[in-house]
Amino acid sequence: MPRRHDPERRQRIIDAAIRVVGQKGIAGLSHRTVAAEADVPLGSTTYHFATLDDLMVAALRQANEGFARVVAAHPALSDPEADLPAELARVLGEWLGGDRTGVELEYELYLAALRRPALRPVAAEWAEGVGALLAARTDPVTARALVAVLDGICLQVLLTDTPYDEEYAREVLARLVPAPGTRDGRGPGSLPPAAAG
Amino acid sequence: MPRRHDPERRQRIIDAAIRVVGQKGIAGLSHRTVAAEADVPLGSTTYHFATLDDLMVAALRQANEGFARVVAAHPALSDPEADLPAELARVLGEWLGGDRTGVELEYELYLAALRRPALRPVAAEWAEGVGALLAARTDPVTARALVAVLDGICLQVLLTDTPYDEEYAREVLARLVPAPGTRDGRGPGSLPPAAAG
DNA sequence: CATCGTTATGTACGCTCGTACACATGGGAT
DNA sequence: ATCCCATGTGTACGAGCGTACATAACGATG
Numbered sequence: 001m002p003r004r005h006d007p008e009r010r011q012r013i014i015d016a017a018i019r020v021v022g023q024k025g026i027a028g029l030s031h032r033t034v035a036a037e038a039d040v041p042l043g044s045t046t047y048h049f050a051t052l053d054d055l056m057v058a059a060l061r062q063a064n065e066g067f068a069r070v071v072a073a074h075p076a077l078s079d080p081e082a083d084l085p086a087e088l089a090r091v092l093g094e095w096l097g098g099d100r101t102g103v104e105l106e107y108e109l110y111l112a113a114l115r116r117p118a119l120r121p122v123a124a125e126w127a128e129g130v131g132a133l134l135a136a137r138t139d140p141v142t143a144r145a146l147v148a149v150l151d152g153i154c155l156q157v158l159l160t161d162t163p164y165d166e167e168y169a170r171e172v173l174a175r176l177v178p179a180p181g182t183r184d185g186r187g188p189g190s191l192p193p194a195a196a197g
Numbered sequence: 198m199p200r201r202h203d204p205e206r207r208q209r210i211i212d213a214a215i216r217v218v219g220q221k222g223i224a225g226l227s228h229r230t231v232a233a234e235a236d237v238p239l240g241s242t243t244y245h246f247a248t249l250d251d252l253m254v255a256a257l258r259q260a261n262e263g264f265a266r267v268v269a270a271h272p273a274l275s276d277p278e279a280d281l282p283a284e285l286a287r288v289l290g291e292w293l294g295g296d297r298t299g300v301e302l303e304y305e306l307y308l309a310a311l312r313r314p315a316l317r318p319v320a321a322e323w324a325e326g327v328g329a330l331l332a333a334r335t336d337p338v339t340a341r342a343l344v345a346v347l348d349g350i351c352l353q354v355l356l357t358d359t360p361y362d363e364e365y366a367r368e369v370l371a372r373l374v375p376a377p378g379t380r381d382g383r384g385p386g387s388l389p390p391a392a393a394g
Numbered sequence: 395c396a397t398c399g400t401t402a403t404g405t406a407c408g409c410t411c412g413t414a415c416a417c418a419t420g421g422g423a424t
Numbered sequence: 425a426t427c428c429c430a431t432g433t434g435t436a437c438g439a440g441c442g443t444a445c446a447t448a449a450c451g452a453t454g
Contacts, residue, residue, distance in 0.1 A: 027224070043433050145369040
């Protein structure tokens with residue numbers, strides 16, 4: 001028994017669950033597969049997470065933090081001087097261009113909320129978190145629209161195997177931003193600014 | 198054995214599969230559950246659909262036709278005179294406002310393609326179908342953007358239990374359509390055709 | 395009518411699953 | 425030092441799963 005009284009056991013199980021979902025999908029997530037991946041006995045996973053929903057909630061929360069980390073690594077997103085659509089497109093490109101299993105994992109857990117009410121609040125937290133970040137730069141309606149189109153673009157990339165087109169994303173995102181005065185600085189101006197609302 | 202030589206057996210199995218997914222989700226889809234729902238013996242489902250992927254492909258195809266039927270019921274979508282964003286928002290509202298199980302079913306099968314390569318082509322067909330319809334009204338880039346934001350709005354509605362806001366959808370969709378200048382007014386009259394690519 | 399291949403049916407095998415539960419262990423309170 | 429209980433571990437049970445397969449019914453063909 002080399003591992004009795006392991007204070008990080010719980011965290012290691014969560015990490016293992018994320019790896020399992022990334023590799024086999026949610027369908028491959030079980031107490032047993034997670035236990036094997038974490039190299040702990042079966043009873044350990046059932047002890048720390050009585051139900052699979054509990055485990056998935058924990059994993060989804062951690063995955064959300066992963067995305068938040070990517071966002072936090074781009075302070076330009078919060079810079080009122082920066083070109084928001086271009087920055088968003090760049091961040092999305094980094095997220096999609098890196099280890100795609102991370103993105104697939106996030107969306108798989110995210111969409112599992114469709115059928116598992118226990119996951120709904122966590123999924124909502126994520127959308128609200130990104131939305132709040134964007135609302136600070138624009139307005140609530142635009143923020144929700146940006147989140148929607150980000151989701152849609154991600155799905156298109158994930159489902160159709162077409163490579164991510166950052167320029168396309170920037171263009172589409174730019175159309176959604178109601179173009180207040182902040183465009184003059186570094187704006188590439190490929191679009192005529194829409195009429196101010 | 199009242200039902201030997203049943204020529205519609207296969208179709209009844211597909212219908213049953215769709216009902217099962219609508220009620221229990223994809224996780225609840227199995228040869229046995231479908232057999233029970235269709236009131237046929239287990240061997241019958243395995244005979245007509247050797248693998249679950251085969252069955253899901255058939256079900257997804259049929260679900261796609263269901264959405265296409267909703268679209269076809271709105272000829273205004275193809276009318277160059279009509280207000281495209283408003284019409285799209287209305288169609289989406291009808292789709293989301295009706296029997297929500299249909300929408301959930303479609304998205305569940307649609308998103309199952311993330312992990313099941315066999316479903317990818319069918320999912321791609323759906324996106325391309327809607328995209329082609331919209332491209333005829335605008336341009337390819339705008340069409341893809343519209344599909345993306347439609348997907349995103351649907352997901353927001355499905356995942357957050359917030360009711361569908363048709364006015365919000367119309368506003369967001371309108372921003373994506375490259376109508377120079379006249380975003381504010383809801384004037385349906387002059388919507389110049391695709392100005393830019 | 396006899397034959398044959400397709401379609402339909404019932405059953406069984408091996409597997410994984412969630413869950414329960416009895417038992418071991420060791421740190422912290424007394 | 426002793427006890428207690430949260431934590432850790434192994435095992436077993438019943439259920440559902442995909443799949444395989446032997447057999448039966450039936451329409452088509454000769």
